[in-house]
Amino acid sequence: MSTTRLDAETIAALEADRRDRHQRALEAARALLELHGVDADRLVDEVREFSVAAPSWALGTGGTRFGRFPGAGEPRTVEEKLDDVAALNGLTGANRTVSLHVPWDEHDDMPALREYAASLGLRFDAMNSNTFQDNPSTTGDGAISYKFGSLAAADDRVREAAVEHNLHVIELGRLLGSTALSIWIPDGANHPGQTSFRRQFDRAAESLRRIHDALPADWLMFTEHKPYEPAFYSTVVSDWGSSLLLAQAAGPQARCLVDFGHHLPNTNVEQVVSRLAMTGRLGGFHFNDTKYGDDDVTVGSIAPFRMFLVFLELLEVGDGAMPTLAYLIDQSNNLKDPIEDLAQATDAIQHTLALALCVDRASLAAAQEADDPALAAEVLHAAFRADVRPLVAEARRLNGAALDPVTAYRRSGYRAAVAGDRGSGHVATGL
Numbered sequence: 001m002s003t004t005r006l007d008a009e010t011i012a013a014l015e016a017d018r019r020d021r022h023q024r025a026l027e028a029a030r031a032l033l034e035l036h037g038v039d040a041d042r043l044v045d046e047v048r049e050f051s052v053a054a055p056s057w058a059l060g061t062g063g064t065r066f067g068r069f070p071g072a073g074e075p076r077t078v079e080e081k082l083d084d085v086a087a088l089n090g091l092t093g094a095n096r097t098v099s100l101h102v103p104w105d106e107h108d109d110m111p112a113l114r115e116y117a118a119s120l121g122l123r124f125d126a127m128n129s130n131t132f133q134d135n136p137s138t139t140g141d142g143a144i145s146y147k148f149g150s151l152a153a154a155d156d157r158v159r160e161a162a163v164e165h166n167l168h169v170i171e172l173g174r175l176l177g178s179t180a181l182s183i184w185i186p187d188g189a190n191h192p193g194q195t196s197f198r199r200q201f202d203r204a205a206e207s208l209r210r211i212h213d214a215l216p217a218d219w220l221m222f223t224e225h226k227p228y229e230p231a232f233y234s235t236v237v238s239d240w241g242s243s244l245l246l247a248q249a250a251g252p253q254a255r256c257l258v259d260f261g262h263h264l265p266n267t268n269v270e271q272v273v274s275r276l277a278m279t280g281r282l283g284g285f286h287f288n289d290t291k292y293g294d295d296d297v298t299v300g301s302i303a304p305f306r307m308f309l310v311f312l313e314l315l316e317v318g319d320g321a322m323p324t325l326a327y328l329i330d331q332s333n334n335l336k337d338p339i340e341d342l343a344q345a346t347d348a349i350q351h352t353l354a355l356a357l358c359v360d361r362a363s364l365a366a367a368q369e370a371d372d373p374a375l376a377a378e379v380l381h382a383a384f385r386a387d388v389r390p391l392v393a394e395a396r397r398l399n400g401a402a403l404d405p406v407t408a409y410r411r412s413g414y415r416a417a418v419a420g421d422r423g424s425g426h427v428a429t430g431l
């Protein structure tokens, strides 16, 4: 479909003039890290292994409630979204799966879509069900509405439609080879007294149980919490505690997702990760960054040290390696070329993982047991201040991807090529 394939050979040719400089930087960085006791080969292997799902909804311009300014060549179809993810994965080597959003990515031939993805070297990650807007195929043509809730709605018919939608998404996911369903319940209240906290929560738990009962045996189901928006007084799944209660109520295949921006200001997100992992219900992590709330800005652009601490907790869960969880970039971008934004996000994830792998975990544990916070800080900062960029670039090169994804992308002319094919002014998301 797309005219430009960003395969290993193309990328190597685009970066031929950077190879010598990379080799010198790699040798210097490797020598310095090894002087500090870092196993550079293991670090490169771990970064090579790691992959984070690309969100189908971030390949176009997100917009805000004040407006939307689409760029040129945004994808018109699910196939074109897959083309863009393949280009992204070509650049990073670390976006080997894609996460779809239904109904936005509704498609009448899922087996064909699965085959097309496989031809691009892609697989399907968790499916996302959407009950935050009316959808004629489940709510009927205006007959009922999600205006006052979906899976936790007071109206039985609305809950029924929301459950049916989730069962439909499981069926689509089965055809695509996905093995997980992510459910973010948008229900809540805008006004004190509008709903009974307790009855609303019980209804959500009952709906999730029904969806859980329909899961294939090898599937997981994720609940995701968020303290406000679109509801501004209360939400049903407001925090990790509510999310955990719902997962426990739903059944053994239910887990909790942590989204970096879905917390009240200054919440200790790394501690939330740790607590959920302790219960055995940590299901995955959604990467983005936040300044004020659920800003969904580029991963690593605002609070890189907080993200480093999150990675440290994830490595704690995996005893020094990244645990097998559902990892997804969940961000929305209004200004940049979407592929550049996702490439920067993926680079930030790879870079932060590499920094966290530099932490001397045995020395950190010893400082903690000795009640020596100054020494603990020394251990963390020794890792956070390391220069791992050449090792991350090397991990990408060994995966057939780019030393410098954004530069390689610009040199490839990909956007101009797809703008020629696709034109301008498309809406890649359903909002």
Ligand SMILES: [Mn+2]
Residues within 6 Å of the ligand: 224, 259, 286, 330
């Ligand atoms: Mn999320």
